[in-house]
Amino acid sequence: MLKNKQLIRNINMRTQKVFLKFWCFCMLILLLSCKSDGSKKATESDTSTPKAEIETTQKSSSKKIVFFGDSLTAGYGLDDVNDAFPGIIQRKIDSLELDYSIVNSGVSGETTSGGKNRIDWVLNEKPSIFILELGANDGLRGVPLKQSKENLQAIIDAVKKKYPDTKIVLAGMQLPPNMGQTYTTEFKNIFPELAKKNDVQLIPFLLEDVGGVSALNQSDGIHPTKEGHQIMAKNVWDVLEPMLQ
Template sequence: MKTFFALLVLLTAEVRASTILFLGDSLTEGYQLSKEESFPSVIERKLSKTHKDLKVINGGVAGATSASGPKRMEWYKKTKIDVMVLALGANDGLRGMKVTETEKNLSAVIEKAQARGIKVVLAGMKMPTNMGEPYRTDFEKIFPKIAEKYKVRLIPFLLEGVGGNPKLNLPDGIHPNAKGYEVIANTVMKELEPEL
């Protein structure tokens, strides 16, 4: 009888669907590419081999800053989300927004998620040197600081191995191409998979 119940628990765990929300900007959306080429879709294909009932929501919105994050969480209020990959902040940095504002906004998103029992993986971002070294340094520090404060997993740099590589980006030099998204998917999966 104990064996039967143990097997039942295992089977239930296997069939339970996991839903992942990727809350981000154009880097998440898959700017100028097909939906299937975006990194959330690449991750869905890769993980569906081992997680049969996986559901991925691509919540990428081009031009979005961290300020949109708390309100956008309301869009998914009725959706049962298990894990959220928070990938906002790139546009904040490019626009020179106050680092304290970015930190406040990202913190608010994480607090809303954790209040609903959603596990969070935070994607870090780095800035080009044209923003000035003091701003660049302060901006990059907020991601590990927030990850430590809320005890969430951190992807040190979402564009690791992709940023600045012309072979992995569109002609604008900012947005990844399909090959770039394959690299990003692997980077994200290292921190995401342990949370599933």
């Protein structure tokens, strides 16, 4: 009786082993079939893709315009940074289907000294056009004008040295009269003097029709509202547009 039970058990084990081998063989055939079919589809897909389309996806999509500035560029106090004037200009560029993309490199509180220290890092963006908007915080803090001017010159020099073909735009700034007549006049003159010396484009006054207008500025009286940025964008666009054609 025991021998019969042992015999039956051995037969069952052999049957299970045979079934297991058969199952593994079937799975192997199935996997090889799927792989072959996948390779075939991939090959068909590759050969059916036009060569021109492949080249297009590999090309850089646009040239870069770098806005290098302070809280005005950064859009301080706005709910959406895209409502700052660089973002407005990007939408204008997109609507005209121009091949440019904006890089907003504005830092709130930035001075010309701070800009000088971070310019090498920002130039990794490889700008086709570089818009320099710094100096206002220097003026409000009473930084010596000679120092501010030297820092701005150093930033311009850094751009020209690394990218001689990059077009540079300098945004002019002015200060409120409470800083003193002599200081405010000399500060205002820094920007046209640097633009002439370096043969770069000048935005005469970035805050034209915005500075000092309470309805277009936030409660601090310094940073423009969303509507104020619309006007600033126009001030920039008047100078920038001819450079994009």
